[in-house]
Amino acid sequence: MALLEVREVTKVYKLGDIELKALNNVSLNIERGEFAAIMGPSGSGKSTFMNILGCLDKPTNGHYMLEGINIGGLSRDELAGIRNKKIGFVFQGFNLLPRASAIENVELPMLYDGLPAKDRRQRAMAALRSMGLEGRENHRPNQLSGGQQQRVAIARALVNGAPIILADEPTGNLDTKTSSEIMGLLLKLNTESSITVILVTHESDIAAFSRRMIRFVDGRIVSNEEVTKS
Amino acid sequence: MINIPSTIKISFRALMVNKVRSALTMLGIIIGVSAVIAMLAVGTGASRKIAEQISSMGSNLLMVLPGATTSGGARMGAGTQPTLSMGDAEAIVKECPAVSEAAPVLNGVAQVIYGHQNWSTGVVGTTPGMLIVRDWPLAAGRSFTAQDVRSAAKVALLGQTVVDNLFGDEEPVGQIIRIKKVPFTVLGVLAAKGQTPNGQDQDDTIYIPVTTAQKRLFGTSFPGMVRIIMVQAKSTGDLGSAEEQVNNLLRQRHHIGQRQESDFTVRNLTQFMQAAEQSSKVMALLLGAIASVSLLVGGIGIMNIMLVSVTERTREIGIRMAIGAKTWDIRLQFILEALTLSLIGGITGIIIGVFGSSILSSLAGWPTVVSSSSILLAFGFSGVVGIFFGFYPAYKASLLEPIDALRYE
Numbered sequence: 001m002a003l004l005e006v007r008e009v010t011k012v013y014k015l016g017d018i019e020l021k022a023l024n025n026v027s028l029n030i031e032r033g034e035f036a037a038i039m040g041p042s043g044s045g046k047s048t049f050m051n052i053l054g055c056l057d058k059p060t061n062g063h064y065m066l067e068g069i070n071i072g073g074l075s076r077d078e079l080a081g082i083r084n085k086k087i088g089f090v091f092q093g094f095n096l097l098p099r100a101s102a103i104e105n106v107e108l109p110m111l112y113d114g115l116p117a118k119d120r121r122q123r124a125m126a127a128l129r130s131m132g133l134e135g136r137e138n139h140r141p142n143q144l145s146g147g148q149q150q151r152v153a154i155a156r157a158l159v160n161g162a163p164i165i166l167a168d169e170p171t172g173n174l175d176t177k178t179s180s181e182i183m184g185l186l187l188k189l190n191t192e193s194s195i196t197v198i199l200v201t202h203e204s205d206i207a208a209f210s211r212r213m214i215r216f217v218d219g220r221i222v223s224n225e226e227v228t229k230s
Numbered sequence: 231m232i233n234i235p236s237t238i239k240i241s242f243r244a245l246m247v248n249k250v251r252s253a254l255t256m257l258g259i260i261i262g263v264s265a266v267i268a269m270l271a272v273g274t275g276a277s278r279k280i281a282e283q284i285s286s287m288g289s290n291l292l293m294v295l296p297g298a299t300t301s302g303g304a305r306m307g308a309g310t311q312p313t314l315s316m317g318d319a320e321a322i323v324k325e326c327p328a329v330s331e332a333a334p335v336l337n338g339v340a341q342v343i344y345g346h347q348n349w350s351t352g353v354v355g356t357t358p359g360m361l362i363v364r365d366w367p368l369a370a371g372r373s374f375t376a377q378d379v380r381s382a383a384k385v386a387l388l389g390q391t392v393v394d395n396l397f398g399d400e401e402p403v404g405q406i407i408r409i410k411k412v413p414f415t416v417l418g419v420l421a422a423k424g425q426t427p428n429g430q431d432q433d434d435t436i437y438i439p440v441t442t443a444q445k446r447l448f449g450t451s452f453p454g455m456v457r458i459i460m461v462q463a464k465s466t467g468d469l470g471s472a473e474e475q476v477n478n479l480l481r482q483r484h485h486i487g488q489r490q491e492s493d494f495t496v497r498n499l500t501q502f503m504q505a506a507e508q509s510s511k512v513m514a515l516l517l518g519a520i521a522s523v524s525l526l527v528g529g530i531g532i533m534n535i536m537l538v539s540v541t542e543r544t545r546e547i548g549i550r551m552a553i554g555a556k557t558w559d560i561r562l563q564f565i566l567e568a569l570t571l572s573l574i575g576g577i578t579g580i581i582i583g584v585f586g587s588s589i590l591s592s593l594a595g596w597p598t599v600v601s602s603s604s605i606l607l608a609f610g611f612s613g614v615v616g617i618f619f620g621f622y623p624a625y626k627a628s629l630l631e632p633i634d635a636l637r638y639e
Contacts, residue, residue: 051633054552056552056632056633056636057631057633076556076557077556077557080551080554080555080556080557081554081556083551083552083553083554083632084553084554085554089552089553095545095548095549095552095636096549097546097549097550099243099244099247100243108550108553109553109554111236112550112553112554112555112556112559113554117235117236156553160554
């Protein structure tokens with residue numbers, strides 16, 4: 001059984017009278033421990049696909065199974081539980097809570113999981129430390145650099161023990177040097193902790209970190225190939 | 231799984247970000263709560279004052295008035311016909327089991343002279359039982375006795391106002407005063423009692439034996455007749471049966487037939503006064519209810535700001551949902567935020583209300599009483615307002631689609 005199994009998924013947006021097919025009959029399997037990059041031009045449906053994988057959005061037609069669970073049959077709160085325990089998000093704009101400190105941001109998923117305050121603090125500290133952010137735990141996001149903010153976001157994605165990280169243009173707001181640092185971190189998580197990483201990007205040098213490239217055009221997968229590294 | 235302490239912390243921080251806005255939002259609740267507290271304090275103060283005055287009149291009182299007779303088809307008012315006698319008063323004490331004491335009253339207004347001072351006051355001819363009926367202790371000296379009544383002794387008990395006006399700082403007990411030129415020895419001074427609920431000064435009075443009043447001061451053409459009989463029932467529960475027993479006894483003694491109307495009237499003073507107290511309590515509640523309208527307006531203010539806040543923080547809600555916040559996590563966060571606003575407003579309002587009522591009583595001279603129940607009421611009410619008006623914005627926030635909220639700019 002594949003970790004993620006997408007079967008003939010279609011997503012249709014209705015804008016007034018016009019129907020927009022963002023995804024058109026997409027099928028894809030992703031196995032445990034993969035590092036996959038989803039590429040494609042703007043409007044190709046790659047972000048829509050990512051939102052469906054992240055249980056933030058539901059397909060119009062077709063099935064999506066995560067660890068064998070049919071996501072289509074779950075309630076709002078059950079989906080929230082899946083996002084909490086199974087999926088870590090890393091966004092282009094970091095999406096940290098601006099008024100909370102780094103450690104409070106990292107504690108957030110555990111807060112919604114109902115962990116006691118002491119455990120939360122301990123695990124959040126450990127996650128920040130593994131991201132090299134020791135000493136920055138009480139800084140607000142606006143007191144941190146872009147790369148540091150993204151590392152806080154990765155710590156937040158990891159902290160609840162999620163087996164999957166979905167990264168939507170994680171380096172889009174970062175300079176080249178910081179970008180490769182962040183990609184290095186994701187790669188390390190993939191190889192050392194065997195966390196499945198799925199990446200959306202339109203930059204081929206970022207996609208080059210991955211071991212599989214999936215290209216979207218007009219809501220369809222046009223290519224899906226393993227990358228052999230030299 | 232909902233984590234209350236952390237959620238409270240989150241709510242509190244959100245409120246601290248917009249300090250001025252939070253303070254202005256609270257203002258509505260502050261005004262409402264302090265108005266409720268002050269209004270209830272004024273109302274409770276008024277009804278407590280009335281209650282004090284009632285108990286100063288003596289407890290469980292009945293008043294028997296002569297009259298209410300029909301003469302030639304025209305009904306006369308109560309008290310117009312001298313039909314009550316001292317014998318009636320004695321018989322009431324002896325024969326009515328629900329009555330503990332009764333005292334006759336034969337009164338009038340007289341000029342009183344001591345040395346160079348003179349004063350016009352109400353002179354009440356009665357028996358020693360009157361002090362029991364009125365629950366009126368002596369401040370100095372002693373009361374006159376049943377023997378003084380039998381012998382029509384020229385002795386008097388003075389109210390505090392009379393003492394103040396005739397004697398000033400002098401010691402009155404043992405002195406001789408003249409009432410309508412008749413010399414009386416002052417036996418004792420009545421303790422100060424203050425005003426009746428109608429505003430009469432109860433201390434502006436002189437008590438003398440009823441027989442002396444008849445013979446020396448207010449001799450009428452009906453010897454042995456008195457104007458009023460004051461009756462004390464054994465307890466509040468006995469008031470009804472005492473009233474009935476007095477009625478039956480006096481009808482019998484006055485030889486009144488089955489179909490005839492009584493030539494006297496029994497009034498239940500205590501009940502009358504309790505009704506007055508009751509109505510002042512209703513007044514207090516009414517004032518409180520009007521004040522609570524402003525609390526309602528304050529609640530609407532909270533809802534308004536919370537709705538703005540939900541819109542402003544759509545993206546934050548999206549992030550929380552993406553990370554795993556469930557419907558009730560989001561709802562609770564905003565409800566607690568509204569609750570924090572309204573409770574801080576409520577506590578501030580209580581403090582202002584308590585201070586306000588003490589200022590009101592010192593400036594306007596109104597008796598105010600801030601009861602703990604009114605504080606609890608105001609606090610509870612502001613909490614309910616917070617939850618009630620916080621719920622709709624919280625509900626709206628929880629219904630956002632995570633993906634839409636996350637994309638919101």
